[in-house]
Amino acid sequence: MLTAAPIATRQxxxxxxxxxxxxxxxxxxxxxxxxxxxxxxVVIGPNGAGKTTLLDVLTGKVRPTKGCVLFKGxxxxxxxxxxxxxxGIGRKFQTPxxxxxxxxxxxxxxxxxxxxxxxxxxxxxxxLRDKVDALLETIHLVHKDxxxxxxxxxxxxxWLEIGMxxxxxxxxxxxxxxxxGMTDKETEATGELIQSLAKNHTILVIEHDxxxxxxxxxxxxxxxxxxxxxxxxxEEVKNDPRVIEVYLGSHKRG
Amino acid sequence: xxxxxxxHTPDGITTPAQGxxxxxxxxxLLEAGVLMGVLLLLIFVFPAVLSGFRLNLxxxxxxxxxxxxxIDLIWGYTGMLSLGQGVFFALGGYALGMHLxxxxxxxxxxxxxxxxxxxxxxxxxxxFYSFSFTAIAIFLIPALVASALGYLVVRNRIRGVYFSxxxxxxxxxxxxxxxxxxxxxxxxxxxxxxxxxxxxxINSAEMRFAIYVATILFVALAYVLCRYLTSGLFGRxxxxxxxxxxxVRFSGYDPTGFKVxxxxxxxxxxxxxxxxxxxxxxxxxxxxxSVPFSIExxxxxxxxxxxxxxxxxxxxxxxxxxxxxxxESFPEIWLFFQGGLFLLVVMVLPDGLVGWVRTQGRQLxxxxxxxxxxxxxxxxx
Ligand SMILES: Nc1ncnc2c1ncn2[C@@H]1O[C@H](COP(=O)(O)OP(=O)(O)O)[C@@H](O)[C@H]1O
Ligand SMILES: [Mg+2]
Numbered sequence: 122m123l124t125a126a127p128i129a130t131r132q133x134x135x136x137x138x139x140x141x142x143x144x145x146x147x148x149x150x151x152x153x154x155x156x157x158x159x160x161x162x163v164v165i166g167p168n169g170a171g172k173t174t175l176l177d178v179l180t181g182k183v184r185p186t187k188g189c190v191l192f193k194g195x196x197x198x199x200x201x202x203x204x205x206x207x208x209g210i211g212r213k214f215q216t217p218x219x220x221x222x223x224x225x226x227x228x229x230x231x232x233x234x235x236x237x238x239x240x241x242x243x244x245x246x247x248x249l250r251d252k253v254d255a256l257l258e259t260i261h262l263v264h265k266d267x268x269x270x271x272x273x274x275x276x277x278x279x280w281l282e283i284g285m286x287x288x289x290x291x292x293x294x295x296x297x298x299x300x301x302g303m304t305d306k307e308t309e310a311t312g313e314l315i316q317s318l319a320k321n322h323t324i325l326v327i328e329h330d331x332x333x334x335x336x337x338x339x340x341x342x343x344x345x346x347x348x349x350x351x352x353x354x355x356e357e358v359k360n361d362p363r364v365i366e367v368y369l370g371s372h373k374r375g
Numbered sequence: 376x377x378x379x380x381x382x383h384t385p386d387g388i389t390t391p392a393q394g395x396x397x398x399x400x401x402x403x404l405l406e407a408g409v410l411m412g413v414l415l416l417l418i419f420v421f422p423a424v425l426s427g428f429r430l431n432l433x434x435x436x437x438x439x440x441x442x443x444x445x446i447d448l449i450w451g452y453t454g455m456l457s458l459g460q461g462v463f464f465a466l467g468g469y470a471l472g473m474h475l476x477x478x479x480x481x482x483x484x485x486x487x488x489x490x491x492x493x494x495x496x497x498x499x500x501x502x503f504y505s506f507s508f509t510a511i512a513i514f515l516i517p518a519l520v521a522s523a524l525g526y527l528v529v530r531n532r533i534r535g536v537y538f539s540x541x542x543x544x545x546x547x548x549x550x551x552x553x554x555x556x557x558x559x560x561x562x563x564x565x566x567x568x569x570x571x572x573x574x575x576x577i578n579s580a581e582m583r584f585a586i587y588v589a590t591i592l593f594v595a596l597a598y599v600l601c602r603y604l605t606s607g608l609f610g611r612x613x614x615x616x617x618x619x620x621x622x623v624r625f626s627g628y629d630p631t632g633f634k635v636x637x638x639x640x641x642x643x644x645x646x647x648x649x650x651x652x653x654x655x656x657x658x659x660x661x662x663x664x665s666v667p668f669s670i671e672x673x674x675x676x677x678x679x680x681x682x683x684x685x686x687x688x689x690x691x692x693x694x695x696x697x698x699x700x701x702x703e704s705f706p707e708i709w710l711f712f713q714g715g716l717f718l719l720v721v722m723v724l725p726d727g728l729v730g731w732v733r734t735q736g737r738q739l740x741x742x743x744x745x746x747x748x749x750x751x752x753x754x755x756x
Contacts, residue, residue: 182621182625201624201629202621202624202625203624203625203627206625206627207627212625214622220611220615222618223611223615227611230611232626234608237626237627237628237629239632239636242608242612243604243609285626289627
């Protein structure tokens, strides 16, 4: 392991030689990847590159076939989903997954609850009201806090789920295509939100929308066929011939 | 899984569309008031107006509504459709049934044992001489069985249809086992001919009334317990598990404990219901563990409305009254009627009677408001 860089930027996440195969098909193929603490990283790549699968591994949904995943020095491949969540990884899914029959307030309370075992949840006293109010403010849902979340617009659902992830107060936020289906205005506001969250969180954003990537990106990683294609600033990556090739080749919008 | 259940919020949560803008505290007070009113009605008014026969039926059906409350807790709120509640119901029934059968002078054992040449009470029945032990066993044994079964099933992430099938298979196993045990529990015939409890004749009018009142109190207790579990954060998590269990894991919760706990509670309630039912019908047999009976229980809840706890109680009482009325006059059509009822509910009233009343009520309320506003406008003009 690399040590003793004088300006100690600790790595919060280290992935080595990660392979995930589904019936022989390698969705991830020998991926090496790491994140510094406090970093905001954008991962792009054509459809099917393995971006979502990467998040599945990081949240315990999928067990890797091979490889090693360390988060804050702990091996994630041995932990269950809820243990990983409690350890400090929060995820926003590609298609919003909120609790449709609960209202935004209840959705947030559920995520905010600091003690997630059965009996503390049942008998514990907690006052989360102020925190919920503040979060509702952040995600612009104050006026819709008491309608079933299933009735929110697509963009609002995306926001609510981002709010739920923030509520978990994770050290690492994983955001999978969180501006999909948002209006331009909503997208821009989301960008601002992510920028402000980046001040005290490590964030991994998976994105398709290049305008959005330009807005938030500091460092971009390109995945292709389950492996790392290249890494660098937005401009570097955009002009990299391999990236252009991959994106044109797959006929997909970046 | 992404289906939005219509107004499927747990009881007592204000939604603005409801119009009645009471604070949560006042809503709770209102609910407590209504509950008290219903209790008083059941205890003081019904006995005066119903015949002894109907009152006895009402008592039985109220006992059944306790199982229904448990089913609503695990199915309506948590999404676990158990087709095996009859097992827990029967376990409670057998526990009390044996205690009643053991109301004998020293040294004598229930008569049926002698039919099979058993001369000494099997050891595991001995503690059932004690009422305190029996009272605890009635809910604890079903709850423990459910915990063990639930833990094995839930931990292995078996849910949905597979959970239902497994609970049904359990029912079949228990049914066959109990039917085959003549020497221990009188097999197919079950336990019957009870006469005394606390040295009192259980068939006297006073005792019957006391049992009726006790049943009502247990329904109230069961309601309050389920209400407590389904409101607040714990209840929200149950709903979240029902709607998207994998997501709950990513929110940091392990659903296993939550599901096992409510499954055990529902089983405990089923046990209590079984005991109270046995007390009022005078018999407990393996029939209580038959597959159709467990399915019927689910139908009660579906008819009443799994969107609410009240719905479970109403469904159990109404469906059973319909059953007794219909089968008094036309015994052969009841089964068709029941099947039709279930189809009707599934297709026309997916949220049951209470769900229907709620949505209709809300619409009527809105119409009423509009009408009032218009009236105010015209009177101003
Ligand atoms: N559970 C699964 N079973 C089989 N194949 C899968 C599964 N999950 C993902 N894949 C495949 O792995 C590849 C990568 O998928 P994904 O990670 O979703 O890509 P991306 O998010 O980059 O578009 C795709 O070809 C997809 O079909
Ligand atoms: Mg994806």
